[in-house]
Amino acid sequence: xxxxxxMINNLVVVSDLHCGCQMGxxxxxxxxxxxxxMYYPSDAQINVWNRWCEFWDEWIPDATKGEPFxxxxxxxxxxxxxHGSVHQITHNLADQSEIARQLLAxxxxxxxxxxxxxxxxxxxxxPSGQEEEKLYRQLGAIPDSNGNxxxxxxxxxxxxxxxxxxxxxxxxGSTAYESSALMxxxxxxxxxxxxxxxxxxxxxxxxxxxxxxxxxxxxxKGEATVATTAGWQLKTPFVFKIxxxxxxxxxxxxxxxxxxxxxxxxxxxxxxxxxxDPEIS
Numbered sequence: 001x002x003x004x005x006x007m008i009n010n011l012v013v014v015s016d017l018h019c020g021c022q023m024g025x026x027x028x029x030x031x032x033x034x035x036x037x038m039y040y041p042s043d044a045q046i047n048v049w050n051r052w053c054e055f056w057d058e059w060i061p062d063a064t065k066g067e068p069f070x071x072x073x074x075x076x077x078x079x080x081x082x083h084g085s086v087h088q089i090t091h092n093l094a095d096q097s098e099i100a101r102q103l104l105a106x107x108x109x110x111x112x113x114x115x116x117x118x119x120x121x122x123x124x125x126x127p128s129g130q131e132e133e134k135l136y137r138q139l140g141a142i143p144d145s146n147g148n149x150x151x152x153x154x155x156x157x158x159x160x161x162x163x164x165x166x167x168x169x170x171x172x173g174s175t176a177y178e179s180s181a182l183m184x185x186x187x188x189x190x191x192x193x194x195x196x197x198x199x200x201x202x203x204x205x206x207x208x209x210x211x212x213x214x215x216x217x218x219x220x221k222g223e224a225t226v227a228t229t230a231g232w233q234l235k236t237p238f239v240f241k242i243x244x245x246x247x248x249x250x251x252x253x254x255x256x257x258x259x260x261x262x263x264x265x266x267x268x269x270x271x272x273x274x275x276x277d278p279e280i281s
Contacts, residue, residue: 007159018124027049069114074167114142214227
């Protein structure tokens with residue numbers, strides 16, 4: 001007699017860890033590098049680590065009401081070697097991958113193996129996301145129908161709701177237009193689903209831009225939501241070139257997709273980072 005599968009009503013999504021970057025996630029005890037030396041995180045990285053621990057140890061148990069959950073890492077677990085940058089801890093991708101493995105292995109345990117990996121930006125994780133494929137295979141992520149451990153997209157049932165997750169979405173240099181790409185994303189989804197008579201998603205999740213925002217639309221089923229996730233990386237030299245980024249502070253956090261009594265909805269947990277104190281001369 002087969003056992004009935006347990007319905008999972010919670011899906012946790014985090015993204016953009018950028019392990020291997022001096023502004024990304026790093027364990028407080030430091031990491032051993034390929035040559036035998038050690039890298040120890042900065043005070044700013046320790047602050048990011050503390051938020052990471054608070055997210056998993058305090059916010060998630062409260063938001064899920066202690067219920068089981070699945071986890072998705074929605075791309076850019078590694079920082080990679082990209083755009084001629086020199087702000088990485090190391091350019092050895094094996095070292096970067098080991099940092100990510102150390103961070104994510106406990107998460108795989110706490111979600112009891114209900115763990116999915118999405119491929120991020122190729123500049124960070126290699127052509128076709130090959131570095132994340134290696135990482136998620138090592139972590140034992142749930143493979144897709146092709147047997148790949150890192151996938152480009154995920155269609156997932158969360159309770160009665162249908163969720164679509166992939167890494168990329170358009171960005172903008174103006175905070176006044178942060179919602180524009182989200183509206184385009186959900187509109188394109190409804191057009192394509194209507195064209196081919198397919199079920200539209202109740203929740204659409206995107207990442208890449210390191211900023212959390214969500215839009216909810218009234219529908220015949222109740223509400224549909226499209227949301228982007230915050231990241232786990234502080235400001236890099238590239239951010240100071242972006243009009244909408246150079247004055248804003250980094251956003252740290254993740255989100256929960258939860259199936260409630262009436263509908264499937266999202267909850268965001270986001271921290272800002274204290275801006276530098278003004279100089280007094």
